[in-house]
Amino acid sequence: MVFDQLVVxxxxxxxxxxxxxxxxxxxxxAHDYRExxxxxxxxxxxxxxxxxxxxxxxxxxxxxxxxxxxxVVAPGPLDIEAGVVVAPPNLPGWGHVPLKQLIEEGLGIxxxxxxxxxxxxxxxxxxGAGRGTEHMIYVTVSxxxxxxxxxxxxxxxxxxxxxxxxxxxxxxPNGPLCGCGNRGCLEALASGTAITRQARERVARGVLTLIxxxxxxxxxxxxxxxxxxxxxRGDVEAQEILAEAMNYLGIGMANLVNLFNPQLxxxxxxxxxxxxxxxxxxxxxIARHALPTLAQAVRVVPAELGADVGVLGAAAVxxxxxxxxxx
Amino acid sequence: MVFDQLVVxxxxxxxxxxxxxxxxxxxxxAHDYRExxxxxxxxxxxxxxxxxxxxxxxxxxxxxxxxxxxxVVAPGPLDIEAGVVVAPPNLPGWGHVPLKQLIEEGLGIxxxxxxxxxxxxxxxxxxGAGRGTEHMIYVTVSxxxxxxxxxxxxxxxxxxxxxxxxxxxxxxPNGPLCGCGNRGCLEALASGTAITRQARERVARGVLTLIxxxxxxxxxxxxxxxxxxxxxRGDVEAQEILAEAMNYLGIGMANLVNLFNPQLxxxxxxxxxxxxxxxxxxxxxIARHALPTLAQAVRVVPAELGADVGVLGAAAVxxxxxxxxxx
Numbered sequence: 001m002v003f004d005q006l007v008v009x010x011x012x013x014x015x016x017x018x019x020x021x022x023x024x025x026x027x028x029x030a031h032d033y034r035e036x037x038x039x040x041x042x043x044x045x046x047x048x049x050x051x052x053x054x055x056x057x058x059x060x061x062x063x064x065x066x067x068x069x070x071x072v073v074a075p076g077p078l079d080i081e082a083g084v085v086v087a088p089p090n091l092p093g094w095g096h097v098p099l100k101q102l103i104e105e106g107l108g109i110x111x112x113x114x115x116x117x118x119x120x121x122x123x124x125x126x127x128g129a130g131r132g133t134e135h136m137i138y139v140t141v142s143x144x145x146x147x148x149x150x151x152x153x154x155x156x157x158x159x160x161x162x163x164x165x166x167x168x169x170x171x172x173p174n175g176p177l178c179g180c181g182n183r184g185c186l187e188a189l190a191s192g193t194a195i196t197r198q199a200r201e202r203v204a205r206g207v208l209t210l211i212x213x214x215x216x217x218x219x220x221x222x223x224x225x226x227x228x229x230x231x232x233r234g235d236v237e238a239q240e241i242l243a244e245a246m247n248y249l250g251i252g253m254a255n256l257v258n259l260f261n262p263q264l265x266x267x268x269x270x271x272x273x274x275x276x277x278x279x280x281x282x283x284x285x286i287a288r289h290a291l292p293t294l295a296q297a298v299r300v301v302p303a304e305l306g307a308d309v310g311v312l313g314a315a316a317v318x319x320x321x322x323x324x325x326x327x
Numbered sequence: 328m329v330f331d332q333l334v335v336x337x338x339x340x341x342x343x344x345x346x347x348x349x350x351x352x353x354x355x356x357a358h359d360y361r362e363x364x365x366x367x368x369x370x371x372x373x374x375x376x377x378x379x380x381x382x383x384x385x386x387x388x389x390x391x392x393x394x395x396x397x398x399v400v401a402p403g404p405l406d407i408e409a410g411v412v413v414a415p416p417n418l419p420g421w422g423h424v425p426l427k428q429l430i431e432e433g434l435g436i437x438x439x440x441x442x443x444x445x446x447x448x449x450x451x452x453x454x455g456a457g458r459g460t461e462h463m464i465y466v467t468v469s470x471x472x473x474x475x476x477x478x479x480x481x482x483x484x485x486x487x488x489x490x491x492x493x494x495x496x497x498x499x500p501n502g503p504l505c506g507c508g509n510r511g512c513l514e515a516l517a518s519g520t521a522i523t524r525q526a527r528e529r530v531a532r533g534v535l536t537l538i539x540x541x542x543x544x545x546x547x548x549x550x551x552x553x554x555x556x557x558x559x560r561g562d563v564e565a566q567e568i569l570a571e572a573m574n575y576l577g578i579g580m581a582n583l584v585n586l587f588n589p590q591l592x593x594x595x596x597x598x599x600x601x602x603x604x605x606x607x608x609x610x611x612x613i614a615r616h617a618l619p620t621l622a623q624a625v626r627v628v629p630a631e632l633g634a635d636v637g638v639l640g641a642a643a644v645x646x647x648x649x650x651x652x653x654x
Contacts, residue, residue: 077620134486135485135486149586151478151483152481152483154479156478156479156587157588158462158478158587158588158589158621159461159462159588159589159590159624159625160588160620160621160624161588162588162618162620162621163586163587163588164586164588165585165586165588165618165621166585166586168585168617168618169582169585169586170498170578170581170582170616171497171498171500172499172500173498173499173575173578180618182615182616248500251497251500254497255496255497255582256586258492258493258495258496259476259490259491259492259493259496259583259586260483260485260490261484261485261486261487261488261489261490261491261492262485262486263486288509289497289509290495291489291492291495291507293404293487293489294485294487294489294492297486297487298486
């Protein structure tokens with residue numbers, strides 16, 4: 001069997017490792033899914049990544065010489081150029097780990113490392129909602145807000161590989177406190193965490209809202225999804241919380257439109273599932289706040305890769321790196 | 328005489344046309360400076376541009392075959408790809424003018440069009456403060472705020488050639504009204520116009536400030552430069568106006584640092600002349616509001632090209648386009 005530019009994509013998370021053998025069209029030919037078991041230590045985790053990669057190759061009947069490259073998506077912080085994972089919070093006990101080199105040596109295939117938001121951007125660009133574009137911004141909205149920038153058809157890294165910190169752009173000086181220590185970051189205004197905090201504050205103040213009922217009057221059970229459910233059922237407080245948060249998200253996106261003049265903004269992450277409650281206000285804010293020519297040039301669409309975004313993002317990183325180094 | 332990659336740069340403004348024959352090191356070998364006389368009409372203006380270009384070539388004793396390209400910086404809006412000037416407000420009577428084609432045909436040299444902020448960015452990158460960098464943001468702060476983005480060593484245009492609208496990123500929703508119709512754009516908070524407006528409001532309210540004295544109690548005579556002079560002489564009101572405006576400028580720059588992870592921010596435009604009153608607050612805001620790794624990676628410096636930025640920007644556009652099309 002002959003495959004066009006096969007790659008292995010490995011998505012290393014704090015709880016699971018997802019691994020796929022992927023072809024150039026983004027088809028996952030073989031898939032492996034296992035627990036990370038981070039507590040067993042760094043060597044055990046890396047051995048499990050290598051096992052998973054060997055397994056998907058064996059399942060498809062290909063050997064290492066038939067695989068162009070391996071892409072690894074790992075929790076940050078990363079030193080992408082050096083291929084080093086730098087003490088990620090969700091892999092306890094890891095120090096500076098030369099993950100690129102260890103996978104490369106373990107498999108005998110050249111390996112490339114990337115962070116999750118950048119890999120997701122590249123995955124959507126090559127295999128998902130961004131196909132056929134040249135200028136695309138990927139934004140993930142879940143507990144935090146992150147992003148990746150595809151500019152002139154390439155992932156843009158910046159000077160230290162850290163470009164695209166969309167969640168920490170400030171859209172409201174003196175606004176609510178963000179996890180980064182600043183006030184009024186997009187993440188502090190429009191993330192799942194921000195929505196949950198708003199809802200909990202209102203419930204704690206005794207505001208009459210369906211959110212309290214749906215959470216069984218337990219503030220700890222309030223989530224952004226639950227707020228969206230209350231909003232869909234007509235709860236005015238929930239609608240207000242979401243409208244305000246998603247308007248801020250839209251202002252952040254309008255700023256990106258004015259800076260990058262993109263063709264497409266792809267929104268992924270858990271919060272994309274609230275659908276029009278997100279996309280409606282975001283599209284309206286862009287139409288209202290971005291310069292007209294730029295607002296008209298951009299579409300805002302949901303991500304398409306779903307649960308496969310990790311593996312396909314990692315595969316896209318491998319394919320992209322393999323193509324570039326072939327030039 | 329042999330020159331390495333000679334180009335002609337033409338800076339077409341509403342009141343003057345500045346033209347230079349420029350070598351690959353950014354040395355202006357011959358220079359012409361004349362009035363635009365926009366009221367004489369479009370054909371007369373274009374003829375004056377052609378005359379100026381022919382003159383600088385004749386002064387240096389080179390013919391059209393020795394000139395690699397012509398760069399033209401023209402007032403916006405522009406359709407850069409098509410090379411068309413689209414009814415610029417400061418060239419009254421101009422409709423859609425195919426300026427690239429007209430200059431190209433008139434001189435027999437391939438010609439490239441660019442807007443002023445993008446050309447200035449490219450000029451600083453090739454010949455000025457940005458030499459040796461790969462990721463540089465140019466910001467011009469004068470009556471308005473504009474910018475140009477050098478990403479991975481290239482001027483970034485975006486989907487419609489309109490990327491870099493830094494002045495219209497919103498950093499304070501519901502803030503002061505901007506000329507674009509939005510509220511709280513960087514331009515409405517931190518431009519020379521914004522500073523002047525702030526100062527005039529205070530003087531009109533009868534606030535005791537040296538600004539009023541320096542302006543002879545005539546609000547119309549208040550300028551950003553005058554506010555800076557009052558601040559330097561110890562006037563607390565003027566210091567407050569500038570500190571606030573430049574803090575907003577710094578927040579806008581911190582957002583750019585978080586998005587682009589640049590090595591360098593080059594600040595040009597009239598307001599750069601207030602020196603530390605601008606650079607101090609901007610550097611402090613970046614240190615405070617950008618993510619630490621990114622804040623540490625960037626320097627903020629004044630533009631270096633001064634009054635030659637138009638001609639050298641135009642020359643940089645020509646050189647850049649000529650190099651790219653040679654590949």
